[in-house]
Amino acid sequence: MLREREVEKIKAYIRLKWWALLVIFLVVVIETLLRATGLMAMLSTYAGVSLAAAINLILDIQTRRGKYSLSLLYLSLGFDLLIITTVLYFSGGPENSWWFMPVLVIFIAGYIFDQKTALAYALLAFLALSLIFSLEYSKLIPHFSVYAFPASHWMNRVFLTDYALGMLLLYSMGALISGYFNRLTERSADQLEKTLASTLVAKEEAVSSRKALMNVMEDLNKAKDELEIRVRERTAELEDAKANLEKRVAERTADLEKARRAVQHMLKDLKEDMVKLQAIDRMKTEFLSMVSHELRTPLTPIKGYLSLLLKGKMGKFPPKSQKALNVLNMQSTHLHTLIDSMLDISRIELGKPIPTIKESLSIKAIIQEVADAMEILAEEREHHLMVDLSKDLPDITGDVIKLKRVITNLLGNAIKFTKKGGEIKVRAFAENLKIRVEVIDNGIGIAKENIEKVFEKFHQVDSSFTRSAGGIGMGLTLARELVELHGGKLWVESEGLEKGSKFIFTLPVKGGV
Amino acid sequence: MAKRVLIIEDHPSTSEMLTNVLELEGIEAIAAYDGNSGIEKARSKKPDLILLDIMMPEMGGFEVLQKLKQDPVTSKIPIVIVSVRTEEENIKKGLSLGANEYIPKPFDPFKLVELVKKYLT
Numbered sequence: 355m356l357r358e359r360e361v362e363k364i365k366a367y368i369r370l371k372w373w374a375l376l377v378i379f380l381v382v383v384i385e386t387l388l389r390a391t392g393l394m395a396m397l398s399t400y401a402g403v404s405l406a407a408a409i410n411l412i413l414d415i416q417t418r419r420g421k422y423s424l425s426l427l428y429l430s431l432g433f434d435l436l437i438i439t440t441v442l443y444f445s446g447g448p449e450n451s452w453w454f455m456p457v458l459v460i461f462i463a464g465y466i467f468d469q470k471t472a473l474a475y476a477l478l479a480f481l482a483l484s485l486i487f488s489l490e491y492s493k494l495i496p497h498f499s500v501y502a503f504p505a506s507h508w509m510n511r512v513f514l515t516d517y518a519l520g521m522l523l524l525y526s527m528g529a530l531i532s533g534y535f536n537r538l539t540e541r542s543a544d545q546l547e548k549t550l551a552s553t554l555v556a557k558e559e560a561v562s563s564r565k566a567l568m569n570v571m572e573d574l575n576k577a578k579d580e581l582e583i584r585v586r587e588r589t590a591e592l593e594d595a596k597a598n599l600e601k602r603v604a605e606r607t608a609d610l611e612k613a614r615r616a617v618q619h620m621l622k623d624l625k626e627d628m629v630k631l632q633a634i635d636r637m638k639t640e641f642l643s644m645v646s647h648e649l650r651t652p653l654t655p656i657k658g659y660l661s662l663l664l665k666g667k668m669g670k671f672p673p674k675s676q677k678a679l680n681v682l683n684m685q686s687t688h689l690h691t692l693i694d695s696m697l698d699i700s701r702i703e704l705g706k707p708i709p710t711i712k713e714s715l716s717i718k719a720i721i722q723e724v725a726d727a728m729e730i731l732a733e734e735r736e737h738h739l740m741v742d743l744s745k746d747l748p749d750i751t752g753d754v755i756k757l758k759r760v761i762t763n764l765l766g767n768a769i770k771f772t773k774k775g776g777e778i779k780v781r782a783f784a785e786n787l788k789i790r791v792e793v794i795d796n797g798i799g800i801a802k803e804n805i806e807k808v809f810e811k812f813h814q815v816d817s818s819f820t821r822s823a824g825g826i827g828m829g830l831t832l833a834r835e836l837v838e839l840h841g842g843k844l845w846v847e848s849e850g851l852e853k854g855s856k857f858i859f860t861l862p863v864k865g866g867v
Numbered sequence: 868m869a870k871r872v873l874i875i876e877d878h879p880s881t882s883e884m885l886t887n888v889l890e891l892e893g894i895e896a897i898a899a900y901d902g903n904s905g906i907e908k909a910r911s912k913k914p915d916l917i918l919l920d921i922m923m924p925e926m927g928g929f930e931v932l933q934k935l936k937q938d939p940v941t942s943k944i945p946i947v948i949v950s951v952r953t954e955e956e957n958i959k960k961g962l963s964l965g966a967n968e969y970i971p972k973p974f975d976p977f978k979l980v981e982l983v984k985k986y987l988t
Contacts, residue, residue, distance in 0.1 A: 647922075650951035654973040655880035658888065661976050667891050690973060697953070709955050 359543055361422055363466045368417060370462075371410045371434075379403050394498045398444035402437035409433050427466065431475060434459045439482040446500035447490050448508040453483060453521050457528035469533020476525035483521055487514045639703040646697035653693065657686050684727075691759055699828050702835055710753040710839055714864060717789055718747045720754060721782055724761040728769065736775045744783040748863040756836045757861075760844075763829040764793040764857045771855070772797030784863065788842075793857045800848040800855055808846060809834050837861070870987045871895040873914035875905035875931060876949070877923040881972075885918060885949075888976040892984070902926025906934055909941045916986050919966070921950040921957065929964060936965040945986040949974065 382399040409430050416423055438455045445452070456479035464472030489495040491514055497505075508514070660683045662668050671679065698708050725741045732739040761780075768778045772795045781792040800808060809830050837844040837859045844859040872889055876882040877900055886896040897912055899905035902923055909917060917935070921928030928948065935941040945967045950957065953971040961969045967986060970979060 647951045650972045651878055651881070651922075654951075655878070655884040657973040658881070658884040658976040662884070662887060662891075665977070668887075707955060709953060709958070 360466070361417075364413075364417055364422060364427060367427070367462060367466060368410060368414050371406070372414075374458075375403055375407050375410065392445070392498060392500050395441070395445035395500050398441045402441040406434060406437050431459055431463050432478065435475065435479050435482060439479070439486060443486050443490075443495075444498050446503075447497055448487055448514055448517060449499060449501050449503050453517070454524055456483075456521075457524055460525050460528040461532040464529050464532025464536050465539075466536075468536055469529060472529035472533050472536075473526065476522070476529040479525050480518070480522045484518050487518055635703075639700045642696055643700040643704070646693045646700065649689075649693045653686065653690060657683075657690065660686060691762065694755075695759065695828065695832050698832050698835070702832070708756075708835070708839060710756055712751050712753065714749050714751055715754050715757070716747070716749055717757070717782060717791070717861065718743050720757050721761055721780060721791065724758055724765060725780055728762070728765050731766070731769050732778060735769055735772070737769060737772060737778050738776070740777070740779045742779065742781045747782060747784060747789060750789060750840075750861050751864050752840045752861070753836075756839065760833045760836050760859065761791070761793075763833045764859075767829065767857070768793050768795040768797065768855070771795070785860075787863050788860045789863060790858065790860050794854070795856075796854040798855075799851050799853040800846060801851050802848075805846060805848065809844075833859075869893060869895045870916070871897065871912065871914045872983060872987075873897045873899060873905065873908055873912065873917045875899045875902065875909075875917060875923075875928070876920040877901060878920070881920075884976065885979075888980055889983070892980050894980075894983070894987070902928070902931040905931055906938075906941070909935055909944065910938065913940075914944060916983055917944055917946045918983070919946055919948050921948060921952055921961070929960060932961065932964045932966060947979075947983065947986070949979070 378399070382396065382403065386396055413423075413426055413430055416426060435456050438459065442450050442452055442455070456475075460472050460475045460479060463475045486495075490497050491509065491511070660679065663671070663679055664683060701708050721743060722741065725739065729739060765778070765780065772778060777794075777796045779792075779794040781794070783790055834844040840861050842859055842861040844857070847856040847858065848854065872894055874882050874885050874889075874896055876885070876898070879900070882898045882900070886898060889896040897908055897914060899908045903926055905917075905919070908914075919928050919932060923931075928950065932946060932948070935944065935946065942965075946965065947968040947970060948961045948966045949970045949972060950961075951972045958969045968982060970982070
């Protein structure tokens, strides 16, 4: 296969030859018209041009068909030389100064093929010239004169030899120069090709990297688009969520506001209720206070007259009446105690002081007196009442009425809250500058959880029991208050229900703490 | 000469009971059932002692006490308050206005007579 470059050279050769032939043809035509040349020269030129044209035509056709034949090219170049030689023979032979013409063919050969081929053609041209010159010199072939130079002018061995050698030099130079140019162009062409190849590679690389870059760009664009879509979606979602949230917040706020108002309303109601309750409580206390005062008014003449009757200041009574008077007196005294207790309770409630008298007294005498007075009640319930008082009980400072009331209450409770035939014991003894009084029974007792509750206002251990036993449930509250007024303490001990109770109070001895 | 005690008390039974007790002891008792007549009787009858109630309609015992103490005719007469009011503030008020004693109701009539006698001697 021929290389592309060689094909190009062949094509260029063919084109060049056409032009050359055209020029030669025109020159010959002009010469013919001017009758400047000889007949043989003219004919040989036409023939040579025609032949060369024919060969060139064949070459051209072949080339155009894509059949590149180097041998045909060799042949064509050889014919060129032959034609030039022939034409020059018929145009004066050695007379002609155009024997340099073959150098063109040689030049082309060197350009198309290489230096060696060019040199071969140079040798061939030289041989052809030498043959013509030798044959003409030896007169073996006729001489066709064109310029009408005399034979002496050229029929000279030195001239012919010089001419031939000169032409040889010229041909060789042509071959060498063309070959050199060929190599030069080949090399630069190679280089160019290499450069071109590397450029191509670089270009391909550039193209591929550009493609890759484009791909990356495309991917990026795609990713960007996707991202934008997702961002849009997310934004929409977020906006929805935000709207939803706002709605819910508004709803919750409304709910909360409603709840707050309800709570406020309830609070207001509660406050009102509390105020009402406080007012009612205060009214109750004031009522208690008022009632206890009002009850004193009728009680005054009752007690007064009873005293008069009992003392016999208003005549003698039969024994039965006397007994009735005693009951009246005792009950009115009890009524008095209840009224006083009620008043004291109302005083505690209202935060008012309970007036007390401070006088020296014998606790022993008080206990005995109360116990004696309660004896009847104890007997009624078939209780066994024992009084155990230490002989050396010191005197104390206090209010006889109040202390009597405390002991009456404790003993009364013991009698009330013990089943018939119970054991009730009252003990008193001195202990660490204090007098300790104990009221012990084997009655219904107190459940552990109610131990402190018995001292609460209006507390009743058992409401059903209350009805049968009576009482307004403030005795212990008041008793504790009264003991504390005397600087003492009152408490209860019980093992539990049905296990009896032990009420204990202490009082500081006179001069003690 | 028998001693004379004025009882200013709106409650008739109490007043009557007191009269009884006093008379048993040989003391003359005059009763007044309201403040105004009490003051009037105090001025006209010139009692040796006045038993005075506090809770009375129209004119209360404290006002009566004030008026009696302001009037030179009655200011020297010893006064014993007999009242259902036992609050300390009432007792203090009564004593500061010039009462000699403050006895809470109900009382032991014989103990009251003993007290009254103390002022009559």
